[in-house]
Amino acid sequence: MSILNELAKSIEEGKLQEIKEQVSHALAEGLSAEEILEKGLMQGMDVVGKRFAAEDMFIPEVMLSARTMHEALLVLRPLLEQGDQNVKMKGKVLLGTVEGDIHDIGKSLVEMMFVANGFEVVDIGENISPQAFVDAIKEHKPDVVGLSALLTTTMPAMARTVEAISAAGLRDDGRLKVIVGGAPVTEEFAREINADYYGENALDGVEVVKQALAG
Numbered sequence: 001m002s003i004l005n006e007l008a009k010s011i012e013e014g015k016l017q018e019i020k021e022q023v024s025h026a027l028a029e030g031l032s033a034e035e036i037l038e039k040g041l042m043q044g045m046d047v048v049g050k051r052f053a054a055e056d057m058f059i060p061e062v063m064l065s066a067r068t069m070h071e072a073l074l075v076l077r078p079l080l081e082q083g084d085q086n087v088k089m090k091g092k093v094l095l096g097t098v099e100g101d102i103h104d105i106g107k108s109l110v111e112m113m114f115v116a117n118g119f120e121v122v123d124i125g126e127n128i129s130p131q132a133f134v135d136a137i138k139e140h141k142p143d144v145v146g147l148s149a150l151l152t153t154t155m156p157a158m159a160r161t162v163e164a165i166s167a168a169g170l171r172d173d174g175r176l177k178v179i180v181g182g183a184p185v186t187e188e189f190a191r192e193i194n195a196d197y198y199g200e201n202a203l204d205g206v207e208v209v210k211q212a213l214a215g
């Protein structure tokens with residue numbers, strides 16, 4: 001089995017103890033952090049998602065896979081965040097997963113991509129209520145707020161959060177930009193709920209924000 005297939009399999013099987021060493025080994029073999037993430041770890045997570053949907057895998061196993069993914073990301077994070085050391089700070093991004101939703105892996109990747117591109121990131125966590133987002137924006141004064149939702153049932157909470165941010169007057173001067181993302185979220189939904197931007201994945205999200213702040 002190729003190294004990348006082995007990594008995917010380890011995510012699927014939740015090899016929590018082994019994964020860090022396997023990722024280090026893959027790096028030592030000359031694979032890039034991006035390849036390891038996209039062609040190895042994410043492929044494994046994809047299989048987990050499919051097996052979970054088919055009721056061939058259950059919550060405790062999926063949680064173990066998620067924890068294994070987080071362990072793997074600990075090894076990759078410094079490499080993925082390295083980026084161009086010469087870029088100066090482009091702005092501050094505040095990230096959170098909306099109320100009722102505890103999925104955090106996608107958000108972690110979004111964070112890493114922003115850091116790699118010279119942004120300062122404040123991650124306020126998961127299951128964050130609209131009011132808690134509003135309070136955190138007042139406290140941290142970000143240029144961009146990124147909302148993540150992985151469940152169709154938490155998409156309304158995303159809408160409520162955008163609404164609360166607007167109602168609190170935090171978008172009045174047009175400076176604060178709101179970007180939304182997550183597997184069930186679409187460009188059309190982003191428009192509908194009055195978000196400024198939609199990012200299909202972590203990289204796309206950073207590109208959209210970079211262009212917006214530059215223009």
Ligand code: B12
Binds near residue numbers: 052
């Ligand atoms: C891991 C996982 C879990 C773990 C989460 C652990 C953790 N620490 O995150 C656990 C076991 C806890 C879990 C629980 C549940 N889950 Co779950 N879970 C998943 C799974 C398998 C993988 C998610 C993941 O991490 N993907 C990998 C990351 C990298 O991808 P991502 O999150 O999509 O993020 C990328 C993009 O979406 C985007 N992105 C994400 N956020 C943002 C934000 C911004 C601003 C931007 C720009 C981009 C962006 O960029 C990321 C990187 O490119 C998915 C299946 C799947 N295929 O997604 C199901 C899935 C999301 N879960 C599902 C369900 C139903 C549940 C539960 C309701 C199950 C239950 N009956 O209890 C609970 C809900 C818990 C809750 N209240 O949140 C369903 C959702 C169905 C739906 N459409 O609503 C899915 C799709 C599985 C399925 N096929 O049925 N889950």
